Every structure is written in structure tokens, then in C-alpha cells.
Amino acid sequence: xxxxxxxxxxxxxxxxxxxxxxxxxxxxxxxxxxxxxxxxxxxxxxxxxxxxxxxxxxxxxxxxxxxxxxxxxxxxxxxxxxxxxxxxxxxxxxxxxxxxxxxxxxxxxxxxxxxxxxxxxxxxxxxxxxxxxxxxxxxxxxxxxxxxxxxxxxxxxxxxxxxxxxxxxxxxxxxxxxxxxxxxxxxxxxxxxxxxxxxxxxxxxxxxxxxxxxxxxxxxxxxxxxxxxxxxxxxxxxxxxxxxxxxxxxxxx
Amino acid sequence: xxxxxxxxxxxxxxxxxxxxxxxxxxxxxxxxxxxxxxxxxxxxxxxxxxxxxxxxxxxxxxxxxxxxxxxxxxxxxxxxxxxxxxxxxxxxxxxxxxxxxxxxxxxxxxxxxxxxxxxxxxxxxxxxxxxxxxxxxxxxxxxxxxxxxxxxxxxxxxxxxxxxxxxxxxxxxxxxxxxxxxxxxxxxxxxxxxxxxxxxxxxxxxxxxxxxxxxxxxxxxxxxxxxxxxxxxxxxxxxxxxxxxxxxxxxxxxxxxxxxxxxxxxxxxxxxxxxxxxxxxxxxxxxxxxxxxxxxxxxxxxxxxxxxxxxxxxxxxxxxxxxxxxxxxxxxxxxxxxxxxxxxxxxxxxxxxxxxxxxxxxxxxxxxxxxxxxxxxxxxxxxxxxxxxxxxxxxxxxxxxxxxxxxxxxxxxxxxxxxxxxxxxxxxxxxxxxxxxxxxxxxxxxxxxxxxxxxxxxxxxxxxxxxxxxxxxxxxxxxxxxxxxxxxxxxxxxxxxxxxxxxxxxxxxxxxxxxxxxxxxxxxxxxxxxxxxxxxxxxxxxxxxxxxxxxxxxxxxxxx
Numbered sequence: 001x002x003x004x005x006x007x008x009x010x011x012x013x014x015x016x017x018x019x020x021x022x023x024x025x026x027x028x029x030x031x032x033x034x035x036x037x038x039x040x041x042x043x044x045x046x047x048x049x050x051x052x053x054x055x056x057x058x059x060x061x062x063x064x065x066x067x068x069x070x071x072x073x074x075x076x077x078x079x080x081x082x083x084x085x086x087x088x089x090x091x092x093x094x095x096x097x098x099x100x101x102x103x104x105x106x107x108x109x110x111x112x113x114x115x116x117x118x119x120x121x122x123x124x125x126x127x128x129x130x131x132x133x134x135x136x137x138x139x140x141x142x143x144x145x146x147x148x149x150x151x152x153x154x155x156x157x158x159x160x161x162x163x164x165x166x167x168x169x170x171x172x173x174x175x176x177x178x179x180x181x182x183x184x185x186x187x188x189x190x191x192x193x194x195x196x197x198x199x200x201x202x203x204x205x206x207x208x209x210x211x212x213x214x215x216x217x218x219x220x221x222x223x224x225x226x227x228x229x230x231x232x233x234x235x236x237x238x239x240x241x242x243x244x245x246x247x248x249x250x251x252x253x
Numbered sequence: 254x255x256x257x258x259x260x261x262x263x264x265x266x267x268x269x270x271x272x273x274x275x276x277x278x279x280x281x282x283x284x285x286x287x288x289x290x291x292x293x294x295x296x297x298x299x300x301x302x303x304x305x306x307x308x309x310x311x312x313x314x315x316x317x318x319x320x321x322x323x324x325x326x327x328x329x330x331x332x333x334x335x336x337x338x339x340x341x342x343x344x345x346x347x348x349x350x351x352x353x354x355x356x357x358x359x360x361x362x363x364x365x366x367x368x369x370x371x372x373x374x375x376x377x378x379x380x381x382x383x384x385x386x387x388x389x390x391x392x393x394x395x396x397x398x399x400x401x402x403x404x405x406x407x408x409x410x411x412x413x414x415x416x417x418x419x420x421x422x423x424x425x426x427x428x429x430x431x432x433x434x435x436x437x438x439x440x441x442x443x444x445x446x447x448x449x450x451x452x453x454x455x456x457x458x459x460x461x462x463x464x465x466x467x468x469x470x471x472x473x474x475x476x477x478x479x480x481x482x483x484x485x486x487x488x489x490x491x492x493x494x495x496x497x498x499x500x501x502x503x504x505x506x507x508x509x510x511x512x513x514x515x516x517x518x519x520x521x522x523x524x525x526x527x528x529x530x531x532x533x534x535x536x537x538x539x540x541x542x543x544x545x546x547x548x549x550x551x552x553x554x555x556x557x558x559x560x561x562x563x564x565x566x567x568x569x570x571x572x573x574x575x576x577x578x579x580x581x582x583x584x585x586x587x588x589x590x591x592x593x594x595x596x597x598x599x600x601x602x603x604x605x606x607x608x609x610x611x612x613x614x615x616x617x618x619x620x621x622x623x624x625x626x627x628x629x630x631x632x633x634x635x636x637x638x639x640x641x642x643x644x645x646x647x648x649x650x651x652x653x654x655x656x657x658x659x660x661x662x663x664x665x666x667x668x669x670x671x672x673x674x675x676x677x678x679x680x681x682x683x684x685x686x687x688x689x690x691x692x693x694x695x696x697x698x699x700x701x702x703x704x705x706x707x708x709x710x711x712x713x714x715x716x717x718x719x720x721x722x723x724x725x726x727x728x729x730x731x732x733x734x735x736x737x738x739x740x741x742x743x744x745x746x747x748x749x750x751x752x753x754x755x756x757x758x759x760x761x762x763x764x765x766x767x768x769x770x771x772x773x774x775x776x777x778x779x780x781x782x783x784x785x786x787x788x789x790x791x792x793x794x795x796x797x798x799x800x801x802x803x804x805x806x807x808x809x810x811x812x813x
Contacts, residue, residue, distance in 0.1 A: 048657035051812050070659040078657035084650035088580040089573065100569025101658040129580070145654070 001026040001153050001184040002047060007056035009042050009208075016042045018208035019056070024186050024201075026061075026153075029179045031199035032188040035238045039208040040188040041081060044157050047186070048078040061152055074102060077146030079156040083138040087131035091122055091141050094130060095148050102149035109148070116144040119174075120167065135162040143171065153184035160191050172198055196230035206238050260360065260368040263351070282739055289742060290383075298387035305395040319392070320498040326388060327490035330381050331417060332452055336445045337377035338421025343441060345372045346422060346532075347429055347539035356536065366528045370521075374418035385410060389497070396501035409496040409510060412517035416489050419517075419524040426527060429535040446586045450593035489513055552576055566660055570668035574644075584732055587639060595684065598632060602688045616771065622694040623763050626702055627752050629684050630709045633677060634717075634748040641673035641717035642744055643735035645808065649727030652811060662808050666718065666801060674714040681710040697766055697776065701759070705789060709755060712796035713748055719800025720744035722807045751796050758792065761785040 002024040009017040017039045024030045034040045045051045047058050049065050049072065058065040063072035085094055092113055099109040117123045120140040130138065139162045146154055154175070160168050175185050176198065189195050195202060196216060203213040212219050219233055220226065228236075304322070308315040346352075346369050355365055389410070393402040425441070432440060492509035499505045552572055560568045578584050605621065648655060648665075655665060685706045689699045724740020735741065762785035769776045 045653075048653075050653055050656040052810075070661070073657060073659040076657065078653070080653045084653065086573065086577060086651060088577045093573075093576065097569050097573050098654065098658070100565045101655070101660045103565050103659070105565045105569070 001028075001061055002030075002155075002186055003059040004043070004047070005057045005059075007043065007046060007058065008054045009039075009046060009051065010054045015208050017046070017053070020205070020208075020210055022203060022210065022213070024153075024184060026184050027179060027182050028200040029175055029185045029187065029198055031195040031202040032186060032205065033190075033192070033195060033202060033234060034188075034205035038205045038238075040205055041157055043205070044078075044155050044186070044188055045080075047155050048076060049073050050078075074149075075152040077149070077151035077154045079143055079146045079154065079159055081158040081161060083135070083142045083162075085130050085138060085141065088129055090127050090129055091117060091133070092126040094141060095145055098145040099148045104149055112148060116147060120144055120170070136164055136167065139163055140167055143174075147174075151183070153186070154178065156185065156187045158189060159187060160189060160194060168194075192229075192231045192234055202230070204234065204237050211237055257364040257367055260355065260364055261371065264372065285746075286739060286742065289746070294383075294387045297384070298391050301388060301391035302395065305391055309395055316498065316502045319396075319502075320494060323388075323392065323497060324491055324494040327413065327494050328488065329452075330385065331413060331488065331490045333449070334378055334381055334414065334417035335421055336449055337381075338373055338418045339424050340441055340445055341377040342369075342373045342418075342422040342425040343429070345369050345376065346425065347536065352536070362529055362532070363525060366525050366532070370418060370422055370524070373422055374414055377418065377421070378414045382410075382414065392497065392501060398501050402500065405500055406497060409493045409513065412513040413489055413493050415517040416520055419520040423524050423527050426531050426535055429539050430531050432538075443582060443586045443589075446589050450589050489516060564664065567664050567668050570665060571672050574668065574672045577647075581732075584640075587733070591636060591680075594632065594636075595680070598628075598684065599687055599691065602691050605692075616767065618692050618694060619698055619763070619767055619770075622689055622692050622698045622702060623760075624756070625688055625692070626685075626705055626709075626759075627756050629681065629688070629706060630713065630752040630755070631749070632684065633681055633706075633710055634713050634745060634752070636680070637673070637677060637713050637717035637748075638736040638741055638744055639733070641669075641677070641714055642721040642741055643726070643732045644669045644673060644718060645722040645804070646726040646729065646735050647732055649725060652727075656811070662805060666722075666805055666808070670714060670718055670801065673718065674711065677714055678707065678710045681706045695770075698763075701763065704786075705755065705759060708790060708793035709752070712751060712793040715797040716748055716751070716800045717744060719802075719804035720747065722804035725811075751792070754792055755789050758785055758788040 002022070004020050004022040007017055007020040007022075008015065020039075020043060032040055032044070042051065046053050047060070047065065049069050052066070058072075060072040061075045063075065065072045086097075089097065095113045095116065096105075096109060099105060099112075113126075114123070117126050120143065122137060122140055122144070125133065125137065130141065133141065139159075143156075143159070146156070159171055159175075163171060172194065175187070179185055179200075187195075187199070201213065201215055202219060204211050204219075212222055214222065216230065219230075220228065223233060223236060305319055308318045308322075311318070349369075349372075389403075389406040392398065393406070398405075428441065489512075492513045495506065495509040496513065499509070552575060556572055556575065557568075560571055563571070602625070655662075682703065685702045686699070689702050694702070720740055720743060721735075724738060724743065726735045726738050726740070729735055729738075762782040765779070765782055765785075766776050
């Protein structure tokens with residue numbers, strides 16, 4: 001469903017994403033993990049069509065994001081890590097506006113707005129300006145906006161940040177349900193327990209390169225790790241010395 | 254004092270980095286800004302120099318007129334500073350991003366107060382301070398103030414910046430204790446802009462130019478009495494004016510200067526005491542959000558019939574932009590100033606001494622009507638700079654949404670263009686038709702005026718949007734600050750060039766018409782006339798299409 005081929009993004013001499021090849025099959029929840037600054041957000045923003053790659057190509061459902069952006073983007077719902085939305089629109093108006101960006105309007109959209117706001121317990125806030133929403137409420141609103149046009153795949157950057165436990169659980173169920181019905185989710189997260197429990201496949205990126213990919217069992221085999229958790233596996237692949245260093249600093253001299 | 258330095262350090266380091274970045278970006282930008290600033294300074298200095306030289310030549314009342322003028326200038330500075338400090342204090346004392354850090358660390362409250370007061374003072378006063386330089390220079394040069402006049406003027410002027418900063422901050426502090434900060438900001442913007450508009454309107458309608466015409470008074474004694482009476486003896490602006498004029502024309506008095514500095518010191522102490530008492534409760538209140546429900550359906554009822562035929566994305570974009578504009582007090586409240594500007598504009602045209610003689614001077618009316626096009630174009634450019642230029646910048650934080658959706662950027666640009674152009678066009682037509690009616694211009698000049706202003710509006714609007722995309726300010730949250738950026742300056746300079754071009758080209762056919770009418774000949778549509786009007790159409794079409802295309806290309810390359 002999502003295919004990256006030789007994807008590269010350089011900022012001057014700094015290469016944030018370095019020749020990534022990745023195939024996310026339809027009907028899967030795909031985890032995209034990596035330490036801070038590894039290139040996760042840059043990759044996801046290129047897939048969403050926000051950034052242009054320095055080299056390489058991206059396909060969404062057979063449509064090239066650069067050559068045929070309208071068709072590619074119409075298949076996609078993007079959830080960023082920082083929820084910037086129009087402060088002076090109400091939640092309902094924001095969702096109606098986003099549906100309009102995808103060329104949808106009318107009674108069907110109104111019904112879907114009500115359903116999504118109800119689902120995320122925002123219905124009572126529907127006519128209130130976004131400026132009075134909390135961080136978590138904004139995140140829920142953005143998740144709703146990514147679902148408003150019934151996308152085929154969702155690209156999501158750190159979805160659990162700011163969500164209360166109930167909303168986090170709901171989101172996990174929504175993603176699982178979405179995937180079970182044939183949808184595709186590409187998700188970057190630092191919550192490794194969530195990734196381990198939910199994802200069908202995982203790719204780990206470091207210094208702009210994919211260092212491992214596959215199911216949990218495949219990853220364990222690739223790294224010859226035995227029956228260890230994703231957290232241990234992640235630290236083994238990306239270097240866990242920092243944790244020991246942190247403990248030394250906190251303990252003091 | 255070390256604590257105070259520490260609080261100010263991040264601001265100073267940020268300023269230093271910005272200056273370095275500006276330097277690194279090439280000298281061109283700095284040169285243009287410095288050049289425009291210098292031209293402005295020289296213009297203010299030049300006008301004032303001529304006026305003061307004339308005053309100096311007038312026996313007896315010359316120094317009185319000069320003193321009156323300085324008093325009025327400083328009084329208007331004082332009122333502007335008071336309003337501007339009230340608004341700025343709200344941001345620096347209650348909405349700034351560093352406040353959470355300052356409140357959670359063991360920093361002395363007095364240091365916080367002084368640092369924030371200094372920040373408020375600098376942000377709200379730098380423009381007035383820059384404006385004061387050519388004014389004081391002109392006074393110093395004309396009245397031979399000597400080398401020490403510069404430092405003396407600074408000593409007399411500094412309390413004029415401190416006093417309104419303290420009073421403005423105190424007013425804000427009290428208001429925030431009554432209303433939540435975000436609601437207070439809305440209220441303050443409307444009050445401040447309304448007050449500023451009122452002051453400007455009042456100042457214009459009392460026609461201060463009559464002060465320079467003694468024939469308007471019953472007798473010379475009345476005139477002298479008005480001049481000798483201090484405009485506002487209890488205000489610091491009058492004390493500063495007395496000190497400066499005392500130094501320049503004598504006799505020098507130390508009392509007004511002492512009054513200025515003791516008042517400044519006293520208000521700082523009182524302001525600090527008030528801050529100590531009210532700030533903790535005010536800061537807590539400022540964290541409350543202004544909970545507001547919005548009735549968006551009203552806009553749909555009003556706009557859906559008009560926009561019904563548009564594609565869904567364009568329609569939703571236009572409705573969104575209109576809603577955002579009218580829900581943001583800092584945006585719509587500017588319409589008050591706009592109204593004042595238009596009234597003053599029409600008032601000035603009406604006050605022109607064109608119809609005082611026995612015979613209506615046809616030649617003069619035609620020239621004024623024609624040159625009025627340039628003036629109207631300049632007014633429209635200023636409005637476009639304020640309302641259309643920031644349009645692309647204001648989408649910055651939401652660009653993730655626009656770029657990840659299948660929205661065609663041309664549709665975005667189209668929506669922004671027409672949302673800005675239609676109201677501007679209505680305003681342009683109102684100004685042009687009204688002024689031409691007031692001037693009793695001929696049918697030919699009315700047609701030329703209306704046609705040209707339509708073309709100019711389309712071009713100015715496109716240039717505002719194009720330059721706004723070329724020089725975006727994505728990090729600025731306040732739309733009012735965006736036009737004062739470098740890009741805004743380049744836009745204004747470009748529109749002035751366009752206006753000059755149009756006036757020069759169109760002068761050829763208008764001269765032909767004027768000449769024919771003057772000699773009683775029939776007006777012929779000849780090659781020169783066609784070439785002139787054709788040139789204007791071509792120039793305006795190019796100024797419309799090219800900026801939009803360049804802006805679109807720039808937007809396609811935006812990365813977030």
C-alpha cells in the first residue's frame with residue numbers, strides 16, 4: 001500500500017533520511033521506530049506530501065506522491081505529532097473544513113462529524129472554539145480529521161502523546177479495527193509496549209537508515225536475540241549506553 | 254541586579270543571534286531597510302527644518318510656535334505610547350512563553366517586574382524613539398543647540414518613555430485582574446484601536462493647519478493667547494517640551510526636568526508596589542481560557558447562496574478565512590482604523606481649497622482627480638499590506654494539513670486572492686467615485702479613475718499575496734506584525750513603483766484630453782491615447798499575473 005524506493009532527504013550536508021526502501025503491505029499495522037532525530041518524522045512527512053524528498057520515490061496505493069499528488073493524498077489520512085489547528089474554528093467547523101479539502105460535503109459529512117466527535121467524546125465541545133481545547137482534545141480532533149474522508153491508509157506520528165488512557169485504548173482499537181477491514185496504518189511511536197502488542201511488522205530506523213525490519217519473531221532472528229522484549233531489542237539495535245549514563249548522572253558524584 | 258541581568262540574557266542573546274543571521278543573509282536586506290529608514294528620517298527632518306526655519310524668522314511668536322509644535326508632537330507620542338504599552342504589557346507580562354519558567358524558579362519578583370517592564374518599554378517605544386531623532390535633530394540644528402543638545406534631549410525624552418510604560422503596564426495589570434487575559438486582549442485591542450482612531454479623527458477634524466493661519470483668529474491677541482497657553486500643563490510631554498525649548502531659546506529651567514525624572518521614578522516605585530500586590534492573582538486569571546461558543550451556521554446561511562457554485566474546497570476555504578477574520582479581534586478591530594482612514598481621506602479631499610474662487614478651476618480639478626489615483630492606490634496598498642500580505646504566513650502552522658490533503662495550491666491561492674480582492678475592490682470604487690464626485694470631475698476623468706483603480710486593485714492584491722508568499726513569516730502569531738517585516742517593505746516599495754508607472758503612462762492620454770478640452774476641441778481617440786491606456790492595462794495585467802505565479806511556485810517549494 002505504501003512503498004518507498006531509495007528515499008533520501010538531505011538538509012545541506014546533513015542527511016536526515018538515507019536511501020530508505022520500505023514496503024508497507026495493505027491491511028497491516030506497521031510500526032516505525034527509532035531514537036530521537038533518527039529520521040522518522042521526516043520520512044512520514046515526505047510520505048504525506050508535506051516535504052519533498054531529495055531523491056527517491058513514494059507510492060501510495062500505486063499513485064506516486066510527487067507525480068500524482070492529488071490521487072495519492074486522497075487515499076491518505078495524516079496525523080502529525082504537533083497538533084496545530086485553526087484556533088478560531090470550532091471542532092465541528094474544523095472537521096467540515098477538512099472534509100471540504102478532500103472535496104466532500106453534505107449530509108454524509110455532517111453525520112460523520114457527529115459520529116467521530118461522539119466516538120472521541122468531543123460531541124459536547126463541537127461548537128466551541130479550538131483555542132479552548134486541551135492538548136489531548138486537539139489530538140483527538142486531529143485523529144478525527146484524519147478519518148473524516150474515510151482514507152485507505154493512515155500515516156501517524158506519535159499518536160499516543162497527550163491522550164488519556166481511555167482515549168489511547170480507543171485509538172488502539174480504532175487502528176486495529178481499521179486494519180482488520182483492509183486499511184493500512186504506518187505508525188511511528190516511542191511507546192514500545194504498544195508497538196509490540198499492536199504492530200504486524202516493525203521497522204527500526206537509525207541515522208536515517210533502516211537497521212532492521214520484519215515481524216517481532218523475524219527481528220529477534222535477525223539480531224540473534226532469543227526471546228527478548230521489543231524494548232531490549234530496540235536498545236540493542238540503537239545503543240543502550242545512554243540509559244546507564246543517565247543513571248550515573250541522576251545518582252550524582 | 255545580577256538576577257535582572259540573567260532574566261534579560263535570553264532576550265539579548267536572541268537579539269544578537271538575529272542580528273548575526275540578518276548579516277549572514279547578505280547585506281542587501283540591511284541596506285534596503287537602512288536606506289528606507291534614512292529616506293524617512295531625511296523627509297521628516299527636511300519638512301521640520303523648513304517649518305522651524307520659517308518660525309525662526311518670525312519675530313516674537315516664532316519660538317512660541319516652535320514650542321507649541323514640539324508640545325503637540327510629544328503629546329501625540331505620549332498618547333500613542335500609552336496605548337501601545339497597554340497592549341504590549343499584556344503579551345510581555347501575561348502571555349509570554351517564558352513566564353512559566355520565571356514563575357517556577359526562585360526569581361525575585363522585583364527583577365521579574367523590571368525585566369518585563371523593560372521588555373514592554375522597548376517593544377512599544379522603539380518606533381516612537383526612532384521618529385523622535387529627526388525631530389530633535391531639526392530643533393537642535395535650527396536653534397543651534399550645540400553638541401550637548403543631543404545628550405540633553407535624551408535626558409528629557411527618556412522619562413517620556415518610562416512613564417507611559419509603567420502606567421500602561423499598571424492599567425493592563427488591573428484589567429487582567431478583572432477579565433481573563435485572552436478576553437482582556439480582545440477588549441484592549443478594540444478599545445486601543447478605537448481610541449487611536451478617535452484621536453486621529455479628532456486631530457484631523459479640528460484642522461490644526463489653521464493654527465498657522467493667524468487670519469482665522471479675531472485679533473492677534475487671541476492668537477498670541479492661544480500660543481502662550483501651555484497645551485497640557487500637567488502632562489509630562491509639556492514638561493519635556495519646556496525643558497527642551499528652555500535649553501534652545503532660554504531661559505533654561507531645571508524644574509520641568511526635575512519634575513519629569515521624579516515623576517518617572519515615582520511611577521516606577523508605585524508600579525512595582527502594584528505589581529507585587531496584584532500580579533500573582535492576575536497571572537493566575539490570565540491562565541484561564543476564554544471559553545466561547547461560536548455560531549458558525551450564520552456564516553453558512555449568509556455565504557452559501559453566494560459561494561454555492563464554487564468547488565467544495567474553495568468554498569470551505571473562503572468561509573474558513575472569513576470566519577477566522579471576524580473571530581480574531583486583533584484582525585477585525587483594524588477595520589475601525591480603516592474606517593477612520595477613509596473618512597480622513599474623504600475629509601481631506603473635501604477640505605481642499607479648490608472651490609474658493611469665483612470660477613471652478615477645471616485644469617486643477619482634473620489634475621487633482623488624476624493624481625488622486627496615485628494617493629488612492631497608496632491607501633489601497635497599505636490596506637493590502639495589512640490584510641492580504643499576511644494571508645499565506647497565517648497558514649504556516651496549519652500547512653501540514655493543507656499539504657497532506659489533496660488541495661490544489663492554486664485553489665488555496667485563488668481563495669485567498671478573491672477573499673482579499675473583493676472587499677478591497679468595493680472600497681477602491683467607493684473612494685474613487687466619492688472623491689471624483691466631491692471634486693466635480695468630468696465624465697471622462699470618472700471613467701479613467703474607475704477603470705484604473707479596478708486594474709490597480711487587482712494588481713495590488715496579487716502583489717500583496719505574491720510577496721506574502723515570497724517572504725513568509727510563519728513563526729509570527731500576530732498578523733499585525735507581519736506587514737512590518739522586510740517582505741512588507743519590499744511589497745510597499747514595489748507597489749509605489751507600480752503606481753508611479755501607471756501615473757506616468759496614463760499622464761499621456763490624460764494630458765491629451767486636458768489639452769483638447771482646454772482649447773475647446775473635441776476629444777479624439779488617437780494612437781497616443783490607445784497606447785497610454787493599453788500600456789496601463791498591460792502593466793497592471795503583468796503586475797497581477799507574475800506575482801501570483803511566483804507566489805504559487807514559492808508555495809509549492811515550502812517545507813515544514
